[in-house]
Structure formats: C-alpha cells, structure tokens
Amino acid sequence: MIHEYSQQKIAYLGPEASFTYIAAESLFPQEQHIPMTTIPECIDAVVEGKVKYAVVPLENALEGIVPLTIDYLYHEVDLFVVGEILEKIQQHLMVNRVQLANWHNVEEIHSHSHALAQCHKYLSYRFSGVPLIQSSSTSAAAKFVAENPDRCIAAIGNSSSAEKYNLEIVEKNIHDFHFNHTRFFVLSKQNSRLPIEQSIGEPKTTLMLTLPSDESGTLHQVLSVFAWRKLNLSKIESRPLKTGLGQYFFIADVLADENHVMMRGAFEELKSIGVTVKSLGTYYTYNTPET
Numbered sequence: 323m324i325h326e327y328s329q330q331k332i333a334y335l336g337p338e339a340s341f342t343y344i345a346a347e348s349l350f351p352q353e354q355h356i357p358m359t360t361i362p363e364c365i366d367a368v369v370e371g372k373v374k375y376a377v378v379p380l381e382n383a384l385e386g387i388v389p390l391t392i393d394y395l396y397h398e399v400d401l402f403v404v405g406e407i408l409e410k411i412q413q414h415l416m417v418n419r420v421q422l423a424n425w426h427n428v429e430e431i432h433s434h435s436h437a438l439a440q441c442h443k444y445l446s447y448r449f450s451g452v453p454l455i456q457s458s459s460t461s462a463a464a465k466f467v468a469e470n471p472d473r474c475i476a477a478i479g480n481s482s483s484a485e486k487y488n489l490e491i492v493e494k495n496i497h498d499f500h501f502n503h504t505r506f507f508v509l510s511k512q513n514s515r516l517p518i519e520q521s522i523g524e525p526k527t528t529l530m531l532t533l534p535s536d537e538s539g540t541l542h543q544v545l546s547v548f549a550w551r552k553l554n555l556s557k558i559e560s561r562p563l564k565t566g567l568g569q570y571f572f573i574a575d576v577l578a579d580e581n582h583v584m585m586r587g588a589f590e591e592l593k594s595i596g597v598t599v600k601s602l603g604t605y606y607t608y609n610t611p612e613t
C-alpha cells in the first residue's frame with residue numbers, strides 16, 4: 323500500500339525569513355509554513371483548526387518575555403505547549419542596494435520592537451535622533467525596505483532576511499550583548515509531545531498560577547510547595563491580571579513532567595491553598611542548527 327504523505331500546516335510570525343520562520347523551519351522542515359501578520363493570528367489559527375501547530379516567540383535573553391504571547395495564552399485561548407525551540411539571535415543592519423552609498427545617512431530604521439531594543443546601545447551611539455519605526459517582524463521591516471528603493475531607510479534583522487529580500491548588510495552583529503537567544507513555543511490543541519527526536523535537556527512544564535487575592539505569604543507558600551518536593555523552577559515571572567493595579571498571575575517553568583507523582587502532589591497542595599493552576603503541558607526543548 324502506498325501512503326501519501328500529507329504536509330501539516332505550521333503558522334508562524336511572517337513574512338518568510340523572520341526569526342520565527344527560522345525556528346519553525348528548523349523543527350518542521352517538511353511541513354507547510356503559513357505566514358501570519360501577528361502573534362494572536364498565529365495562535366487563533368491553531369484554535370480554529372486552520373493549522374496543526376503555531377510557532378510563536380516567548381522570551382528573549384536580552385529583552386525578557388514577549389507579553390503578547392503569554393497574555394494571549396492566559397486570557398484568550400486554551401492551548402498547550404508541545405515543544406520549545408531555542409534560537410541564537412544575531413541582528414544586522416541592512417539597506418536597499420540602491421541606497422548603499424548613503425547608508426550612513428539613513429532617515430529611518432525599521433524593525434520589530436524587540437529587535438530595536440536589542441540594539442539600543444548601538445542605535446543611540448551610531449544613529450542618535452534617527453526615527454526608529456516598529457514593524458510587525460524583522461522580516462516585514464526587510465521587505466518594506468526592499469519595496470521602497472527610493473527611500474534612504476534601513477532594517478534590522480537576520481541574514482536570511484537580507485538574502486530573501488535582496489538587501490545589503492552594512493553592519494553585522496549590532497545587538498548590544500553577545501548572548502542573545504530567543505525561546506519559541508510550539509502550540510497545539512492537544513496536550514501531547516512532539517514526535518521529534520534530538521531534543522535537549524529535561525522535560526519542562528509551564529504553569530500559569532492565579533493566587534487568591536490579598537492574602538499575605540501566599541507566594542511564599544507557592545514556592546515552598548515546589549521547594550520541599552525538590553521540583554526545580556527554571557523561571558517564575560508575574561504578569562498583570564488586567565483587573566486592577568497590583569493584581570497579577572504567575573508563569574512558572576518547572577523542570578519536571580506534569581504526570582510525575584511529585585507534580586501531581588504539588589497541584590493538589592496548590593489547590594488546597596486556593597491557587598488556580600493551569601498547566602500548558604510538558605514539553606522538550608529543541609535547538610535551531612546554529613544555536
């Protein structure tokens with residue numbers, strides 16, 4: 323019997339050659355990559371069943387969390403994380419080849435807000451006063467520069483964008499700190515794990531914790547639930563609940579499987595102290611080739 327391979331659809335923050343595209347392409351080289359304009363559009367595509375998975379940025383080593391991703395997962399949808407991709411981020415300054423001779427005098431610099439922030443020191447030293455224009459992604463910025471050859475403008479992004487949109491890199495590695503990596507989530511409707519080998523490290527579980535309001539010592543209690551069970555938290559961070567000042571939920575990454583007996587016990591104990599626990603599932607980490 324002949325089995326026909328049918329490609330799965332993977333939504334990503336486009337257009338092609340964004341950092342998110344590189345992450346999606348590295349983990350799903352055989353699948354069909356569907357570009358979206360915003361992170362919520364990527365996430366909604368999974369909810370609506372238009373794609374199997376979405377790849378979205380979650381956290382950058384220099385700039386921290388991507389609030390839109392985590393807030394949308396908490397407030398708007400019920401999805402699971404089935405994998406995590408780590409990617410090395412190198413930012414370059416690029417211009418249209420038509421403007422190559424004028425690049426020192428660029429009138430605007432376009433990029434994603436995270437990318438602009440990762441190059442803050444460089445930009446204020448070399449291009450003080452030049453307007454920084456936010457785009458929906460680094461590759462969208464590169465595409466914009468390619469489509470406007472008569473304007474003396476630059477984009478910040480990766481070398482794939484320069485290649486894809488036929489731009490010239492005029493300054494390489496302009497990010498302010500050498501160790502620049504971004505974490506991406508692979509999201510799915512099913513609480514499962516990706517059937518892909520070559521993962522690195524231990525299984526990780528991401529939890530969203532909502533504490534009972536205004537009770538002293540609750541966060542301390544929450545931390546001790548994990549501490550005495552020797553459950554290692556690799557991250558804990560708060561985000562506003564959007565119900566008023568001083569009200570937060572917490573995102574915690576635990577280096578353990580959610581089905582482990584210690585984790586089950588932790589969930590029970592958290593419930594008993596009034597904490598609402600939403601698990602986004604247990605998943606493994608994958609590296610992009612150059613990470």
Ligand SMILES: O=C(O)C(=O)C[C@]1(C(=O)O)C=C[C@@H](O)C=C1
Binds near residue numbers: 339343388436459461
């Ligand atoms: O703009 C892109 O290329 C993206 O994939 C988005 C994004 C982000 O949201 O942080 C991803 C990685 C980099 O940190 C910069 C931008």
